[in-house]
Amino acid sequence: MKKIAVLTSGGDAPGMNAAIRAVVRAAVYYNIEIVGITRGFAGLIKGELIEMEASTVGDIVHKGGTMLKTARSEEFKTEEGRKKAYEILRENGVEGLVVIGGDGSFAGAQKLSEMGINTIGIPGTIDNDLAYTEYTIGFDTAVNTVLDAVTKIRDTSSSHEKATIIEVMGRNCGDIALHAGLAGGAESIILPEAQLGIEDIAKKLKQGKERGKLHHIIMLAEGSGIASQLQEEILEKAGVNARVTVLGFIQRGGDPTSFDRIIASKMGVNAVELLLKNESNKVVGIKDNKIFNMDITEALNMKKPFDNHMYKLTEILSV
Numbered sequence: 001m002k003k004i005a006v007l008t009s010g011g012d013a014p015g016m017n018a019a020i021r022a023v024v025r026a027a028v029y030y031n032i033e034i035v036g037i038t039r040g041f042a043g044l045i046k047g048e049l050i051e052m053e054a055s056t057v058g059d060i061v062h063k064g065g066t067m068l069k070t071a072r073s074e075e076f077k078t079e080e081g082r083k084k085a086y087e088i089l090r091e092n093g094v095e096g097l098v099v100i101g102g103d104g105s106f107a108g109a110q111k112l113s114e115m116g117i118n119t120i121g122i123p124g125t126i127d128n129d130l131a132y133t134e135y136t137i138g139f140d141t142a143v144n145t146v147l148d149a150v151t152k153i154r155d156t157s158s159s160h161e162k163a164t165i166i167e168v169m170g171r172n173c174g175d176i177a178l179h180a181g182l183a184g185g186a187e188s189i190i191l192p193e194a195q196l197g198i199e200d201i202a203k204k205l206k207q208g209k210e211r212g213k214l215h216h217i218i219m220l221a222e223g224s225g226i227a228s229q230l231q232e233e234i235l236e237k238a239g240v241n242a243r244v245t246v247l248g249f250i251q252r253g254g255d256p257t258s259f260d261r262i263i264a265s266k267m268g269v270n271a272v273e274l275l276l277k278n279e280s281n282k283v284v285g286i287k288d289n290k291i292f293n294m295d296i297t298e299a300l301n302m303k304k305p306f307d308n309h310m311y312k313l314t315e316i317l318s319v
């Protein structure tokens, strides 16, 4: 392997820069040429390749977003689009590719590996919605961002003795809501994996009021409903006028936590080492604090288990 490339794809996530840095520095360390591709698969099709060296990735380890920019590409989903991408890589002598992104990006990586480009995927998404790995890069930072907001909202919620609904991101995965809900002491947590009924919420609100609770934080994962609708239902069924905060894109930005920087660094180096061993069609993950790799197809076919134990804990602690 003489020359490899790296790109970021799908939604951005804090820690992607740390992963790019790790890939580039590992390539330099192992004496292989490295190019960066800007704007994901869309940029690849257009031939947006930039030479990278150790200094190109200086001063980015602590920054959110991605220096390579990211995009979604409909064209890459077509055979014609992928052929263009393949030819650009071949023309430029690129033998291996590291794709940092979510499941869609991994599906794209898998297709390129079938065409003969050695590809390795690194999980970069705040959603933590990939079944094969315990954590994705960006998730820990997003949870901490939500937690920071919950702590602030709690002050106002307590002062005004109000219930608050906080809608958080995560698509069809409730992990951000569950983790930030547990750490932030939310009273009710509504997840795609565990739908708390309106009656349960109303009961909890009543119980809370009876025992003199000043606030009631309802954490709502975006994949399980819309905050304004829930607000109406709560008013109707429990007679409580809850406030609504939709956190939105602040969850995707910000400086990555040490955890995200560390896993990104480990995964980035590991991906390059796999390419050096002529491996392809693999994704890198973390389990029990150890970095491992597995077949992309196998990883994409896995179903994410729900952490029932953690969910039960939130129920116990909000009594």
Ligand code: ATP
Pocket (backbone or CB within 6 Å): 009, 010, 011, 012, 041, 042, 071, 072, 073, 074, 075, 076, 077, 101, 102, 103, 104, 105, 106, 107, 108, 109, 111, 124, 125, 126, 127
């Ligand atoms: P996130 O979880 O942050 O949204 P993602 O990687 O899942 O990240 P997607 O938009 O699903 O984001 O995928 C990113 C890009 O990967 C797509 O725009 C497309 O170019 C490519 N891609 C997705 N699915 C496929 C597929 N089945 N075949 C080929 N390419 C794909």
